[in-house]
Amino acid sequence: MIHNQTIDNQLNHRTIRAFKDQQLSADQLATLYAAASHTSTSMFMQQFSILHLTDPQLRQAVRDISGQPYVGANGDLLIFVVDLYRNQQIRQQMGNDDGRLHTTDIFMQAVEDTVLALQNTLVAAESMGLGGVILGSIKNDPARLVKVLSLPKMTMPLLGLQVGIPDQQPQLKPRLPLDFVAFDNAYPTDFNVHDLADYDQRVHQYYDLRDANRRVDTFTNQINGAKLNLGDPDQRDELAKVLQEQGLALDWK
Amino acid sequence: MIHNQTIDNQLNHRTIRAFKDQQLSADQLATLYAAASHTSTSMFMQQFSILHLTDPQLRQAVRDISGQPYVGANGDLLIFVVDLYRNQQIRQQMGNDDGRLHTTDIFMQAVEDTVLALQNTLVAAESMGLGGVILGSIKNDPARLVKVLSLPKMTMPLLGLQVGIPDQQPQLKPRLPLDFVAFDNAYPTDFNVHDLADYDQRVHQYYDLRDANRRVDTFTNQINGAKLNLGDPDQRDELAKVLQEQGLALDWK
Structure with missing residues (x-):
């Protein structure tokens, strides 16, 4: 292993x-933005934006959607936004049509831009001694989130x-052994769940050390359980609908 | 700006x-994998894999799809794969149904996992003095790529x-000024393309310095031009179809 x-x-x-x-601090925030901005971007289209929520009511509204008490509590809350609005405006104000902006292909490129920039931001933050949590829970109610943030179509x-x-x-959370994640040339389809027994044991131990009073779980039990179980449809299942209401990926049928 | x-x-x-x-080297590769593996992952589901292509025929096939001569030429070629197969196998081998694995929500979480890990890998590579290019061009023909790589459904x-x-x-490529990318609380919908005149000038100068013999362009002209213009449909437009053929995001209608 190489170290730096x-x-x-x-x-x-x-x-x-x-x-x-x-x-x-303003300096810390400016540095995070600079790191985000210098991230690789698909075809140089730069299709993401960042919303920094300082308004207590907005933070409360996003916390309510996420259902997680730490969201919008201490620390700074950034929302990473897939942004095709800016490029749509460029084309429209230059007298052009929207071109391929409503395709799944361009939407996915914008998603990629957004996530690459997010990870670069987190790396920059951690390099300064800060910490962070990526919040997928803001998508618990996509339509409400779009409304709360007053975001335009696209x-x-x-x-x-x-x-x-x-x-x-916190303790370091054990990740899947690389044998199960990185492969040469051929993706192995002969996965056997029993081969994860050792890993399951390490995950079990991690949870046990973290909180001896809570039910302790393995990786495979989590995957086999509530995280992926079908439940009653909820607002998370409206993502594709809301994306299309936003004018995105309209060719997805 | 904070520096480290x-x-x-x-x-x-x-x-x-x-x-x-x-x-x-094996050491460099192991370090990249370790960085990827320690990336944040949505709900601890770890839904990505990496294919390292060393086989010359596979590298050639991916180069053909991408249409870019440097793909699979010198250096190492990694393919970042959205991977719901592993978790599907865990559930099936434990006697369960597929649960929410075919939803848009879980697909997008896996996409996020994959892109977060990719950026972390690139950061690790650059910290060792290596360089890299992220290849969106592998999606120029998604159905062919899935076939070439013998990837299973999910x-x-x-x-x-x-x-x-x-x-x-290469020179540093100028990014959009942060005024156009990072906002407090409210996303500004009053974007005016004329406000990008200074930025356009800097992009123009960048291309001019990079290659004085090629046509020089601005940012807005690129966005207004071929990158986003509607053309005849090609295989890139089949992404949503291929995703669904792979069993992914089946609730997207």
Whole structure:
């Protein structure tokens, strides 16, 4: 294994959900934005934006959608937005049609731009000693989120990032062994769940150490359980509908 | 601006497309995989995989799809795969149904996992003095790519990463000013294309310096032009269809 400060930070990545009661400095925020902005972008189209929520009512509204008490609590809350509005405006104001902006292909490129920039932002934050949690829970009610944030068509809030000064020191969460994740040339379809027994044991131990009072689980039990079980349809199932209401990926039938 | 080695590397990011004729060492590759593996993952579901293509025929086939001569040429070629197959297998082998694995919601979570891991891999590579280019062009023909890589249903190759020892020193490509990308609380819908005149001038100068013999362009002209113009439908427009053939996002109507 090769080591340097960047890689050591990456290998020590923990999700931080508890932050000290202190906002990022202007300098810290500007640095995070700069890192996001210098990320690779598909075909140089730069199809993402960042909303920094400082307004207490907005933060409360996003917390309500997410259902997670730490969202919009201590620390700074950034919303990473898939943004095809800007490029649509460029084309329309230059007298052109919308071209391929409503295709699944361009939508996915914008999603990729947005997520690449998010990860670069988190890496920058962690390199400064800050911590963060990526918030998929903002999509618990996509239509309400779009409305709360007053976002125009051709945009879609994809993920949040709550970032700040860590106020907890979680254990490192064990990841799948690389044998199950990285392959040479051929994807192995002969996966056998029993081969994950050792890994399951390590995940079990991780949860046991984290909170001895809670029910302890393995990786395979989680995948086999509530995380992926079919339940009653809820607002998370409206994502595709809301995307199309936003004018995105209209060719997806 | 705050500076450290990680951030300075991020701010100096250039896409590298020309590599020396030397493969990554086993140590370098293991380090990249470790960085990928330690990336944040939605709901701890770890829904991505990496295919490392060393086989010359496979590399040629992906190069043909991408239409870019540097793909699968010098350096190492990694394909980042949205992977719901592994978790489907876990559930099926444990006697369960597929649950929510075929929903748009879970597909998008897997896409996010995949792209987060890709950016972390690129950051790790750049921190070691390597360079890389993210390859959206592998999706030029999604059905053919799935076939070439013999990928099972519930997987989808999303992006490539060609990585190696840089054999070029490109200029830094100017990004949109942050005024157009990062906002407090409210997304501004009063975008005016004329406000990009200064930025256009800097992009123009960048291309002029890069290659004085080629037609020089601005950002707005690119967005207003071929990158987003409607053309005859091609295989890139089959993405949604191929995703559904792969069993993904079946609730997207």
